[in-house]
Amino acid sequence: xxxxxxxxxxLIGGTALAGGMVLAANxxxxxxxxxxxxxxxxxxxxxxxxxxxxxxxxxxxxxxTNAHKYGGLYGGGGGxxxxxxxxxxxxxxxxxxxxxxxxxGEILKTIAxxxxxxxxxxxAPNPTYDDxxxxxxxxxxxxxxxxxxxxxxxxxxxxxxxxxxxxxxxIYLCNxxxxxxxxxxxxxxxxxxxEMSQKCYVxxxxxxxxxxxxxxxxxxxxxxxxxxxxxxxxxxxxxxAFAGIRIGFGFGSTEMLGKIRSLMTGSIxxxxxxxxxxxxxxxxxxxxxxxxxxxxxxxLYDFFDKHGMRHIKSNANFTxxxxxxxxxxxxxxxxxxxxxxxxxxxxxxxxMRISTARPExxxxxxxxxxxxxxx
Ligand SMILES: Cc1ncc(COP(=O)(O)O)c(C=O)c1O
Numbered sequence: 001x002x003x004x005x006x007x008x009x010x011l012i013g014g015t016a017l018a019g020g021m022v023l024a025a026n027x028x029x030x031x032x033x034x035x036x037x038x039x040x041x042x043x044x045x046x047x048x049x050x051x052x053x054x055x056x057x058x059x060x061x062x063x064x065t066n067a068h069k070y071g072g073l074y075g076g077g078g079g080x081x082x083x084x085x086x087x088x089x090x091x092x093x094x095x096x097x098x099x100x101x102x103x104x105g106e107i108l109k110t111i112a113x114x115x116x117x118x119x120x121x122x123x124a125p126n127p128t129y130d131d132x133x134x135x136x137x138x139x140x141x142x143x144x145x146x147x148x149x150x151x152x153x154x155x156x157x158x159x160x161x162x163x164x165x166x167x168x169x170x171i172y173l174c175n176x177x178x179x180x181x182x183x184x185x186x187x188x189x190x191x192x193x194x195e196m197s198q199k200c201y202v203x204x205x206x207x208x209x210x211x212x213x214x215x216x217x218x219x220x221x222x223x224x225x226x227x228x229x230x231x232x233x234x235x236x237x238x239x240x241a242f243a244g245i246r247i248g249f250g251f252g253s254t255e256m257l258g259k260i261r262s263l264m265t266g267s268i269x270x271x272x273x274x275x276x277x278x279x280x281x282x283x284x285x286x287x288x289x290x291x292x293x294x295x296x297x298x299x300l301y302d303f304f305d306k307h308g309m310r311h312i313k314s315n316a317n318f319t320x321x322x323x324x325x326x327x328x329x330x331x332x333x334x335x336x337x338x339x340x341x342x343x344x345x346x347x348x349x350x351x352m353r354i355s356t357a358r359p360e361x362x363x364x365x366x367x368x369x370x371x372x373x374x375x
Pocket of ligand 1: 049050103104105106108129132174177178205207208234235236237243247248
């Protein structure tokens with residue numbers, strides 16, 4: 001399958017070019033709840049990049065400000081060890097099985113590089129997260145075997161297993177998936193990882209882990225100590241709003257993390273690590289974000305139900321809905337109302353991804369959609 005469009009191509013190739021550049025120049029959390037902010041096509045409410053519309057929390061912000069005094073020191077003042085210990089403790093794994101990076105994207109790209117160097121193909125569901133790992137692996141010329149999602153748009157593990165060939169080096173599973181925020185059944189995924197990791201690497205990207213509400217979900221982190229070919233990533237970019245600050249985590253065997261580290265070229269921002277420590281400890285803030293996310297999702301579900309539009313009950317900070325028309329047209333028409341929503345995700349070109357904004361902004365989106373398509 002060759003009709004994949006990366007976010008990069010979408011921004012460069014489409015009418016979004018001018019908008020994308022303006023977006024970067026105005027990159028702050030636009031919300032109609034903020035005095036004086038008027039959503040426009042050039043400066044839209046951001047419902048396109050699965051960001052946290054509330055931004056970093058106060059405690060993290062203060063910790064980062066304080067940590068600037070270590071800015072002149074290599075290592076940034078020693079935040080890495082306590083952050084690693086905190087995360088390892090939360091996940092109940094030894095610290096040697098945890099790595100910190102400047103965003104999980106660093107690790108995703110490095111794993112793609114590892115595969116490029118070792119040789120072999122990537123086996124992945126379609127659609128899935130097509131940025132970072134996929135984009136980087138495309139640029140390294142790594143071949144893919146794409147497996148369509150099931151009828152209900154969830155990742156089809158049986159079909160993935162059936163599509164495996166001896167030249168597959170890694171299986172990429174995004175759980176929850178992106179752009180379709182479904183999850184795989186925990187027990188089934190665990191068995192899949194155990195079996196398939198005897199044959200190749202199995203990479204489980206858990207970027208949206210914190211948002212999951214499906215009781216059958218399970219993280220694959222507990223597998224990493226006994227199954228050295230399993231690797232898991234998490235990120236502080238989503239519920240912790242560190243997308244621009246850049247902190248992410250890898251979980252794997254010491255052999256696996258050793259290979260990844262040996263190829264990494266990035267370094268980690270010192271103050272960011274002190275901020276992450278406070279943010280991960282601040283469960284009140286996380287609960288607040290989850291509550292607001294659920295409110296926004298409910299506004300979207302109610303709207304989609306009202307118009308009989310198929311959609312996914314989300315396990316993340318975005319959902320996926322059927323537009324019944326070219327998603328590029330939907331993007332353009334909604335952008336005129338001052339709202340940026342997801343880009344086209346082949347092969348589901350008559351569906352659209354939408355990230356949650358604050359509930360007030362999400363309501364504003366439904367009103368714009370109503371006006372544009374139903375009146
Ligand atoms: C599934 C998935 N994995 C990884 C990432 C990259 O996140 P980070 O900001 O940690 O690089 C994203 C970002 O949107 C994502 O959606």
